[in-house]
Amino acid sequence: MRISFIGAGRVAHHLARALKERHQIVQICSRKYEHAAALAQAVGAEAATSFSALKAEIDLLIIAVSDSAIADVIQSVHRYAPEVLIAHTSGSTDIAKLTAVHPRAGVLYPLQTFSFEREIDWAQTPVFIEAAELQDSAILNALANELSQRVYEYTSAQRLSLHLAAVYACNFANYCYDMAKQVVDAQQVDFSLLYPLILETAQKATAADPKAMQTGPAMRGDKNIIAMHAEMLEQSQRQDLKAVYALLSEQILKRHHS
Amino acid sequence: MRISFIGAGRVAHHLARALKERHQIVQICSRKYEHAAALAQAVGAEAATSFSALKAEIDLLIIAVSDSAIADVIQSVHRYAPEVLIAHTSGSTDIAKLTAVHPRAGVLYPLQTFSFEREIDWAQTPVFIEAAELQDSAILNALANELSQRVYEYTSAQRLSLHLAAVYACNFANYCYDMAKQVVDAQQVDFSLLYPLILETAQKATAADPKAMQTGPAMRGDKNIIAMHAEMLEQSQRQDLKAVYALLSEQILKRHHS
Structure with missing residues (x-):
């Protein structure tokens, strides 16, 4: 052709x-x-x-x-x-x-x-x-x-739902990596320390339902840690990171504890 | 021991x-x-x-x-x-x-x-x-x-910043996968279609700065697609997904266009 x-x-x-x-x-x-x-x-x-x-x-x-x-x-x-x-x-x-x-x-x-x-x-x-x-x-x-x-x-409608899902699975996941890098960069900690975690998290999500693979303070309902992380972000004047932390933690808590 | x-x-x-x-x-x-x-x-x-x-x-x-x-x-x-x-x-x-x-x-x-x-x-x-x-x-x-x-x-302080970064890179990234699955599930579209995308996104972030690897409508500044996706989520009454979409898109736009 x-x-x-x-x-x-x-x-x-x-x-x-x-x-x-x-x-x-x-x-x-x-x-x-x-x-x-x-x-x-x-x-x-x-x-x-x-x-x-x-x-x-x-x-x-x-x-x-x-x-x-x-x-x-x-x-x-x-x-x-x-x-x-x-x-x-x-x-x-x-x-x-x-x-x-x-x-x-x-x-x-x-x-x-x-x-x-x-x-x-x-x-x-x-x-x-x-x-x-x-x-x-x-x-x-x-x-x-x-x-x-x-x-x-x-069809175009099916493709549209795939593309919307891809925004979460790819674009937003990548922005999570970007935010993680900003957090460690601020402490002169090497981002590459997180590579095994990033790869394992992705591999888990492609081996089983990601809902069942959820871990972390919000999934455990650990409000003390959540409050401490919020305080750290407040003190480092990262309102952007804090807003994401608050919204996603609230939703993860709700999804796993209600 | x-x-x-x-x-x-x-x-x-x-x-x-x-x-x-x-x-x-x-x-x-x-x-x-x-x-x-x-x-x-x-x-x-x-x-x-x-x-x-x-x-x-x-x-x-x-x-x-x-x-x-x-x-x-x-x-x-x-x-x-x-x-x-x-x-x-x-x-x-x-x-x-x-x-x-x-x-x-x-x-x-x-x-x-x-x-x-x-x-x-x-x-x-x-x-x-x-x-x-x-x-x-x-x-x-x-x-x-x-x-x-x-x-x-x-030190405990350094470890704390690593753990906070891990919440973004692992727990929040996994919740992004979870949200993506909810989007395709609602259309009876198979989540496994997103596996290559999820794995490639993670591999990219461990090969180069994730900021430089960002893709998607918000990174391109494509406000039409962003508005269309918001409308889809509104119509399917997913205020939770819509709130995440709005916040992360706004932040990605800001990070790449200001």
Whole structure:
């Protein structure tokens, strides 16, 4: 297949590099030339900085831009590639945002957290596909199966609940790590001491129900420790950390003691 | 060494089983006989249910009870073993709680999350020791080094900041997983789809600064998605999930956009 990308961010970076093994990546289009050029070079594609430069002789156009930009992009891009299957990669954007403008619309959503510096285990990454037309569903299904052993046809509503859950399981969990680092940094204590704990906590949650795996002062109902930690955060003038501590402890207490 | 335990919970369970490889576990003392007996049997010790049954001919007594019980326990136990080195295993309890009553006091704090069902990688688990007297520090240091390759002499204040950080990195991160599971459960979506994401997020945070690894709508400043997610949680009447979503998103936005 001949595949082009709109966007040169983290998702485009990982997806284009995975797809180039079996397909021709034709163009990488991004407003910033250096971004487009860097990824284009890595995958043997051309760099483009405007939609009007898009080549329509392709089989698939992947829109890997931020959710808030998808509606604008599909408006502009439809004109230059009216017959091409166009898929976005977003968890929280309904396929209707595309079909409202472009009939051959699809979704290819990899449920993973992407960083430039880290390789992804594509085979184990769940990929969720959706398409407005049956034959496009088959095309995306075949493509996704080359990437991953875990491909699912999900509706936009199902995908949305997965993405919302991912915000908790990934984005908020990572912010918890970030807060933990701020706590030890303030005492010149090495954050890497917490690595075994972080990894074991994640492994536990993927081996059994995380509710049953909950530990800590709030789960034990230990109000003395909770009050002491609150006092420490108050004294170090970290109202932000204290607000999170109070809210999450209150909810954990309620979940396990009522 | 001859070692006894007060407490038969998760920490005692893992610690006694690890220490019995090289030492004699003499007694496991717990108010509930069945708890004491179960652990005692596993480590070849006697079960006891009252402090008055404690044998004083031991080298170390480990208090592995909830933080709030430590002060009471040391008061009672000192009487029956006034000459014995007594160490607690708590992150947030100052050694002064012991020394106020008992001169030969120590701390042996393993920074890990313990479940009955899961084995611990002791070699990689950081263990923090502290003792009121120099020779006791050497005893605890030798013992901890048998368990772990990562043994540190930390003051109570340093240990406290580690424990507070662990509440964020472990207890709160696990509650994020728990919330994520509740989100997908409500849509009959399989939580195991999130496993690769959970594991990759934890691995990222142990490979680089979690602040730099932050992803998601709040980090991108995508207020449309944040508002849509809030609306979903409102409609499903999950004020608890919504409150966490709002607070953490606000803080992540602030941390990355100001």
